Amino acid sequence: MSNLYDNPKYYEIAFSYRDISAEVDVFEECFKRFSQIPVKSILEVGCGNSPHMEELIKRGYQYNGLDLSKAMLEYSRQKASHISADVNLIYGNMVDFSLDMLVDFVYITLGSLYVKSTSELITHFNSVAQALKKGGLYLLDWCIQYDPLKSKGDRWEIERDGIQVKTTVSWELVNCVEQTIEETITLEVNDHGKKLNIVGKEIKRAIYPQEFLCFVSGLKNFEFMGWWNNWDLWQPLEQANKIDRPIALIRRT
Ligand SMILES: C[S@@+](CC[C@H](N)C(=O)[O-])C[C@H]1O[C@@H](n2cnc3c(N)ncnc32)[C@H](O)[C@@H]1O
Numbered sequence: 312m313s314n315l316y317d318n319p320k321y322y323e324i325a326f327s328y329r330d331i332s333a334e335v336d337v338f339e340e341c342f343k344r345f346s347q348i349p350v351k352s353i354l355e356v357g358c359g360n361s362p363h364m365e366e367l368i369k370r371g372y373q374y375n376g377l378d379l380s381k382a383m384l385e386y387s388r389q390k391a392s393h394i395s396a397d398v399n400l401i402y403g404n405m406v407d408f409s410l411d412m413l414v415d416f417v418y419i420t421l422g423s424l425y426v427k428s429t430s431e432l433i434t435h436f437n438s439v440a441q442a443l444k445k446g447g448l449y450l451l452d453w454c455i456q457y458d459p460l461k462s463k464g465d466r467w468e469i470e471r472d473g474i475q476v477k478t479t480v481s482w483e484l485v486n487c488v489e490q491t492i493e494e495t496i497t498l499e500v501n502d503h504g505k506k507l508n509i510v511g512k513e514i515k516r517a518i519y520p521q522e523f524l525c526f527v528s529g530l531k532n533f534e535f536m537g538w539w540n541n542w543d544l545w546q547p548l549e550q551a552n553k554i555d556r557p558i559a560l561i562r563r564t
Pocket of ligand 1: 356359360361362377378379403405420421425
């Protein structure tokens with residue numbers, strides 16, 4: 312695991328630009344439109360610092376998070392203890408996992424589909440299928456490469472509680488046949504004068520849009536529901552001029 316995920320507090324500041332409550336509204340709109348079952352229990356894959364956890368609990372859902380970073384899980388556990396919430400934080404690998412219960416909804420955010428090969432992609436979706444009740448939804452935030460490596464990356468800066476975090480994200484092609492890319496996330500932190508440079512590197516197997524559709528149609532246990540730009544169910548991706556923060560939704564059959 313990279314050093315990046317050993318620093319949950321700085322990671323949380325770096326990615327705090329999101330409107331979490333609006334994103335949970337989108338989850339709920341998906342439940343209304345597409346779920347065939349009532350939603351009570353939720354699993355976040357690659358939950359990290361569990362940014363949606365508090366909002367989900369506030370709205371009455373039961374939250375489960377799966378992650379491979381003990382530091383991130385501990386950070387989420389601390390957050391849950393402050394609100395006395397009954398949450399289930401599980402140490403596990405999204406590539407191949409099993410839960411001892413079934414959930415009603417699964418989601419993964421910020422392109423965190425950390426699989427390195429086609430076989431890992433298959434075991435990942437099989438694991439999600441085993442964890443999700445029939446009729447339930449799996450929402451993927453930016454896990455499909457719509458413009459492979461056209462974008463050079465991104466850079467932004469956020470300050471919270473006197474801590475400044477400058478974040479840079481970039482991608483590089485590793486192998487075009489295996490469709491692997493290396494993602495580098497760098498956090499330049501200034502924590503009240505203490506300076507840190509935190510770097511995380513991960514290899515990902517890219518999945519392209521039409522490939523995703525073929526892949527899902529070949530799965531026996533999922534069907535494609537749709538994809539939308541900018542977390543907005545009124546913006547189908549086909550009509551987007553510039554793709555930004557796209558979400559895709561599939562349903563367990
Ligand atoms: C970009 S962060 C996303 C965290 C959080 N979901 C959010 O929205 O900010 C990706 C998370 O995936 C976790 N991760 C990376 N590879 C993983 C794997 N193979 N299995 C489970 N979690 C993994 C990392 O530890 C990290 O917490």
